Amino acid sequence: MEERHLNHLEPLGPLYEMAQNQFLKAAELIDLEENIKNFLLWPQKILTVHFPVMLDDGRVQMFVGYRVQHNTARGPAKGGIRYHPNVNLDEVASLAFWMTWKCAVMNLPYGGGKGGVKVDPYKLSERELERLSRRFFSEIQFMIGPNKDIPAPDVNTNSKIMAWYMDTYSMNVGVTTLGVVTGKPVDLGGSAGRAEATGRGVAIVANEAADVLGMDIRNTTVAIQGFGNVGSYAAKIISEEYGAKIVAVSDISGGIYNADGLDIDDLIKYRDENDGVIKGYPGGEPISNRDLLTLDVDILVPAALENAITEDIARDVRAKIIVEGANGPTTAEAEKILLEKGIFIIPDILANAGGVTVSYFEWVQDLQSFFWDIDDIRKKLKKMMVREFGEVYKTMKKFKTDMRTAAYIVAIDRVASAVRKRGYYPM
Numbered sequence: 469m470e471e472r473h474l475n476h477l478e479p480l481g482p483l484y485e486m487a488q489n490q491f492l493k494a495a496e497l498i499d500l501e502e503n504i505k506n507f508l509l510w511p512q513k514i515l516t517v518h519f520p521v522m523l524d525d526g527r528v529q530m531f532v533g534y535r536v537q538h539n540t541a542r543g544p545a546k547g548g549i550r551y552h553p554n555v556n557l558d559e560v561a562s563l564a565f566w567m568t569w570k571c572a573v574m575n576l577p578y579g580g581g582k583g584g585v586k587v588d589p590y591k592l593s594e595r596e597l598e599r600l601s602r603r604f605f606s607e608i609q610f611m612i613g614p615n616k617d618i619p620a621p622d623v624n625t626n627s628k629i630m631a632w633y634m635d636t637y638s639m640n641v642g643v644t645t646l647g648v649v650t651g652k653p654v655d656l657g658g659s660a661g662r663a664e665a666t667g668r669g670v671a672i673v674a675n676e677a678a679d680v681l682g683m684d685i686r687n688t689t690v691a692i693q694g695f696g697n698v699g700s701y702a703a704k705i706i707s708e709e710y711g712a713k714i715v716a717v718s719d720i721s722g723g724i725y726n727a728d729g730l731d732i733d734d735l736i737k738y739r740d741e742n743d744g745v746i747k748g749y750p751g752g753e754p755i756s757n758r759d760l761l762t763l764d765v766d767i768l769v770p771a772a773l774e775n776a777i778t779e780d781i782a783r784d785v786r787a788k789i790i791v792e793g794a795n796g797p798t799t800a801e802a803e804k805i806l807l808e809k810g811i812f813i814i815p816d817i818l819a820n821a822g823g824v825t826v827s828y829f830e831w832v833q834d835l836q837s838f839f840w841d842i843d844d845i846r847k848k849l850k851k852m853m854v855r856e857f858g859e860v861y862k863t864m865k866k867f868k869t870d871m872r873t874a875a876y877i878v879a880i881d882r883v884a885s886a887v888r889k890r891g892y893y894p895m
């Protein structure tokens with residue numbers, strides 16, 4: 469085929485290019501066919517919406533939002549919706565791309581999707597936030613549905629917003645449709661254990677990594693960047709259930725360090741009573757975000773946003789294990805340095821997959837209108853995460869590569885198999 473038929477797609481941005489390069493590194497190791505490689509490099513559907521929201525003072529403000537479906541070969545698209553002033557198409561497309569591999573690495577019957585609205589939700593009143601959420605969901609609704617694309621919470625979105633989304637969709641189609649979003653309130657079709665799921669998954673794989681590296685997690689020290697949904701539950705579960713010592717955590721307001729270990733329940737209580745931030749917590753000394761990332765600890769959990777560990781920080785990182793609670797927290801240049809230093813990185817698509825796994829449980833429960841108890845959920849999550857960690861670790865050994873590339877290999881293998889069997893309609 470002539471070259472001009474192949475490489476004429478518009479680049480989506482630097483983050484998406486970094487994600488494509490992660491994919492290509494693995495695709496080359498397994499000699500993935502050109503046809504499949506070209507197909508999987510690009511998102512299938514991209515929707516941009518500009519929409520009006522009536523502010524409380526009667527003015528109308530325009531917002532921009534996105535929904536991207538990267539690939540749906542294995543099932544409906546799945547992925548969160550983020551509200552953040554930095555949301556852009558490059559970021560949303562990258563997150564959708566990662567969702568394809570995250571769902572596949574966990575062997576969930578989903579493809580990858582993601583959405584976002586460029587907004588600082590803290591600057592909106594409650595009513596404005598509700599109007600924005602309902603209008604955005606109506607705008608993207610033609611792409612969404614329990615068998616098409618199932619959104620979930622991400623940064624700055626939560627169960628309350630998921631309830632508004634579910635209600636908006638249901639009002640528009642005239643049928644209460646619980647399975648259209650996950651991460652809903654537990655008494656409105658949500659699943660027990662969804663709120664803690666990503667943090668729990670982080671704790672489970674941290675324990676597995678300690679195990680394969682011959683460390684006892686009960687003797688390890690941990691630093692966590694980000695004390696939101698993922699960071700705070702990871703801190704609580706790694707310390708309470710696995711016995712590790714959390715010596716430092718940080719959030720947007722700064723960090724707290726205590727060499728004797730932080731009391732995580734107390735810190736969560738403090739955060740909840742202090743506008744959601746940990747600044748000023750009296751149970752430790754202040755520490756900067758940079759110093760936290762380079763602390764002499766066994767396990768480092770970046771659980772805030774992308775690009776937290778840059779090349780410059782990577783040179784000073786002293787942790788033995790990095791568990792990527794956030795999506796894309798390590799830049800490509802930083803990763804090279806970390807790997808050269810022999811640091812064991814559990815990649816985001818595996819490390820933070822606990823959330824989408826329990827979202828999958830929620831969707832299955834909604835479709836069956838039959839709900840499971842928390843012990844069942846925790847047991848099933850642990851079984852699946854331990855199994856797929858093992859699969860990725862085995863693949864890493866087999867291909868003599870790193871854990872990220874191994875996770876991609878496992879995931880690409882599963883998605884490629886679906887593509888091969890489905891073919892390229894119309895043939």
Ligand code: NAD
Nearest residue numbers: 623624666694695696697698719720772793794795820823
């Ligand atoms: P969140 O909004 O609940 O928490 C984010 C935390 O990061 C907050 O504590 C915030 O203060 C902190 N933060 C923001 N900027 C920071 C900075 N510059 N330095 C230090 N801390 C900073 O969000 P979340 O749901 O916990 O998500 C965190 C990350 O995990 C994101 O990358 C998200 O995509 C990823 N993730 C979340 C889930 C989930 O189930 N919530 C699942 C998979 C992946």
